[in-house]
Each structure stands twice: as C-alpha cells, then as structure tokens.
Amino acid sequence: MTLRFEHETLGQRIRFASGSARQALAAEVEALGAKRAMVIASAAEAELAARITEGLPVAIVHDEVVMHVPVPVAERAREAAARHDVDVLVSVGGGSTTGLAKAVALTTGLPVVAVPTTYAGSEATNVWGLTDGATKTTGVDARVLPRSIVYDASLMLGLPVDMSVASGLNALAHCVDSMWAPRVDPIDAALAAEGIRALASGLPRVVDDPADLEGREESLYGAYLAAVAFASAGSGLHHKICHALGGRYDLPHAPTHAVVLPYVLALNAPAAPAADARIAQAFGTETGLQGLDALRARLDAPRALRDYGFEEDQIPDAVEAILPSVPESNPATVTPENLERLLRSAWEGAEPR
Numbered sequence: 261m262t263l264r265f266e267h268e269t270l271g272q273r274i275r276f277a278s279g280s281a282r283q284a285l286a287a288e289v290e291a292l293g294a295k296r297a298m299v300i301a302s303a304a305e306a307e308l309a310a311r312i313t314e315g316l317p318v319a320i321v322h323d324e325v326v327m328h329v330p331v332p333v334a335e336r337a338r339e340a341a342a343r344h345d346v347d348v349l350v351s352v353g354g355g356s357t358t359g360l361a362k363a364v365a366l367t368t369g370l371p372v373v374a375v376p377t378t379y380a381g382s383e384a385t386n387v388w389g390l391t392d393g394a395t396k397t398t399g400v401d402a403r404v405l406p407r408s409i410v411y412d413a414s415l416m417l418g419l420p421v422d423m424s425v426a427s428g429l430n431a432l433a434h435c436v437d438s439m440w441a442p443r444v445d446p447i448d449a450a451l452a453a454e455g456i457r458a459l460a461s462g463l464p465r466v467v468d469d470p471a472d473l474e475g476r477e478e479s480l481y482g483a484y485l486a487a488v489a490f491a492s493a494g495s496g497l498h499h500k501i502c503h504a505l506g507g508r509y510d511l512p513h514a515p516t517h518a519v520v521l522p523y524v525l526a527l528n529a530p531a532a533p534a535a536d537a538r539i540a541q542a543f544g545t546e547t548g549l550q551g552l553d554a555l556r557a558r559l560d561a562p563r564a565l566r567d568y569g570f571e572e573d574q575i576p577d578a579v580e581a582i583l584p585s586v587p588e589s590n591p592a593t594v595t596p597e598n599l600e601r602l603l604r605s606a607w608e609g610a611e612p613r
C-alpha cells in the first residue's frame with residue numbers, strides 16, 4: 261500500500277514539568293518580551309492563577325469567563341485588553357478560559373501563553389469558538405494558537421474526580437473521533453492511538469487516587485496528544501454532534517462528550533474496521549467499544565444526557581440541527597433514523613450497541 265498524505269504541524273512550544281508552572285510561565289513571558297500581561301482566569305481559578313503569575317508584569321486580571329464564550333463576554337475582554345494596553349494574554353484555566361484568550365487573540369493578534377487546568381486540549385489547537393445566542397460558531401485561525409503551553413500536572417490535583425473523568429473522556433473523544441475525521445492522516449492516527457493508551461492508563465489512576473501526580477501527568481500527556489490529533493484531523497461526527505448539543509441547549513461540554521462518545525463509536529466501528537482495530541489495540545482489547553465500555557465502568561463515567569439538561573422532546577430538533585453538519589467522510593451512513601436512535605440512547609443512557 262502506498263502512503264501519501266499532507267500533514268501540517270502547528271508551531272508552539274510545550275513545557276511539561278510538574279511543579280514548575282511559575283518558572284516556566286515567567287520564562288515564556290520574558291521570551292516574548294512582554295511587559296503588560298492580561299491574566300485570564302475565572303474566579304474559581306483565581307487563587308491558582310495568582311500563585312503562578314506572581315512576579316509577572318501583570319497589567320490586569322480578567323475573570324469574566326463563561327463556557328462556550330458568549331460574544332458579549334468576548335467583547336468585554338477585548339475592551340479590557342485595549343484599555344490596559346496589554347501585550348500578552350496569559351490564560352490559566354480550563355477550555356473556557358483558554359477559549360476567551362483565543363477570542364481576544366482572534367481580533368487583536370496578541371500572543372497567548374496557555375496554562376491548562378483541565379484535559380480539554382484547546383491550548384493545542386488553532387480552533388476558536390464563540391456563541392451568539394444559541395448558535396455556537398467555530399473557526400480556524402493561526403492567531404489563536406497559543407505560542408506556548410505550560411503543562412503542570414500538579415495544578416490539576418484539585419480538579420474534582422468527576423470533572424477529571426468527564427474532561428479526560430473529552431480528550432479521549434478527540435482521539436477516537438480523529439480516527440475518521442475529515443483530514444485524518446497517519447500522523448494524527450499515531451498521536452491519537454498513543455493518546456488513547458495514555459488516557460486509558462492515566463485516568464483510572466486519577467480516580468483511584470486524585471493526588472497521584474503520575475496518573476495526572478499521564479492523563480495530561482494523553483490529553484495534549486489528543487488535541488494535536490484533533491487539530492489536524494478536524495471534527496468528525498462525534499464533535500459535530502456535541503458541538504450542536506452544547507451550543508443549542510447549553511449542555512456542559514465535557515460530560516456531553518463523555519456521554520455521546522460510545523454511541524458514535526458503536527455506530528461507526530462496523531463501517532471503519534481499520535480505525536476500530538487501531539482504537540482496540542490502543543485499549544488492549546478486542547474491539548474499540550469493549551475498551552471504551554471497560555474504561556467507562558472503571559471511571560464511573562457520565563452515562564445519560566438527561567442528567568445534564570438535555571430533554572427528550574429536544575431530540576427531533578437536535579437531529580435536524582446535526583444532520584447538515586455530518587462530515588461526508590463519516591464511515592457509517594448517518595440517517596435521520598439512526599441519528600435519532602443515537603440521541604435517544606445517549607439521552608437515556610442505554611447500552612451503546
């Protein structure tokens with residue numbers, strides 16, 4: 261078989277060292293020659309952010325962070341950046357915080373240094389997202405890719421287990437969905453496979469002992485690989501579904517991904533045997549779904565969308581909203597009927613078959 265592909269590698273520096281966020285951040289801000297930092301961190305992340313930004317030339321701390329980045333929230337952050345004449349954006353927090361920094365970078369071109377505190381992975385992608393009313397729009401722009409990422413797994417020791425599990429499965433979804441996403445190439449698949457292996461090994465350790473730094477590190481490493489694979493491969497069916505659900509019904513991002521993933525895998529696996537074999541191999545199981553099922557049981561993962569605010573009578577509207585966005589490359593044919601079944605199963609938390 262001939263191997264032919266095009267792969268674009270996104271340029272950013274990764275500093276991965278537990279317990280070193282403050283020093284690594286200082287070095288990155290200095291390398292940019294920045295003198296006026298805007299620190300973006302939600303109120304919940306404020307204490308952690310204050311600790312690791314100590315000694316930085318901070319011009320303003322901005323804490324209005326809202327999931328899925330509503331347009332007015334982005335506008336206010338952009339105004340604050342202009343008012344304080346900042347020259348670097350430092351985000352400390354989960355995907356919502358990184359997302360706000362990206363929204364500011366999108367219109368200002370300011371460099372972002374990201375310090376992630378969840379496994380969402382937004383820091384490793386050039387994808388931005390903004391929500392206008394009930395419509396979430398995403399786009400790709402080189403300006404939003406953080407110049408550097410400071411990974412410090414010790415910052416995650418306080419991430420509650422249920423949030424760690426949901427966020428870790430969000431990362432796993434990047435890996436699995438990358439396997440059949442529109443631009444998947446052999447490099448993405450290799451990164452995704454190693455991401456699955458690392459997450460499947462690291463997340464149970466986090467659940468067993470949330471203070472296990474090595475489990476946190478392994479999960480964070482997997483989450484980074486997942487995001488790199490996803491950034492290159494693009495959004496597959498799983499991401500299209502979760503994107504529509506999150507924006508339209510204001511569902512929480514990570515638990516939505518955690519619930520929906522097995523149903524998409526169950527739908528696609530029979531039509532994508534090579535991808536399924538790769539996923540299974542990464543889990544060390546016979547099929548991908550066996551591996552995912554076992555991991556979900558081990559992690560006591562989120563099971564049903566109805567637990568997260570999705571209503572049964574919203575299913576027909578969701579089917580209509582999702583169908584036009586189904587990627588042509590999706591291995592299984594998606595019909596109104598099988599999509600409805602998928603959403604109903606995810607709503608009630610039925611066995612993914």
Ligand code: NAD
Pocket residue numbers: 302304305327328329353354355356357359377378379380381382383385386387388389415416417418419420423427430513514
């Ligand atoms: P989040 O950032 O909203 O964080 C969830 C909650 O966890 C918040 O209440 C936050 O304060 C808290 N939290 C974060 N870190 C913590 C820590 N270390 N300890 C204790 N609490 C902590 O959720 P998320 O799942 O990280 O990110 C979701 C958002 O990111 C969505 O809007 C999604 O669209 C976006 N996202 C974007 C991309 C991309 O490539 N652009 C990729 C993944 C996710």
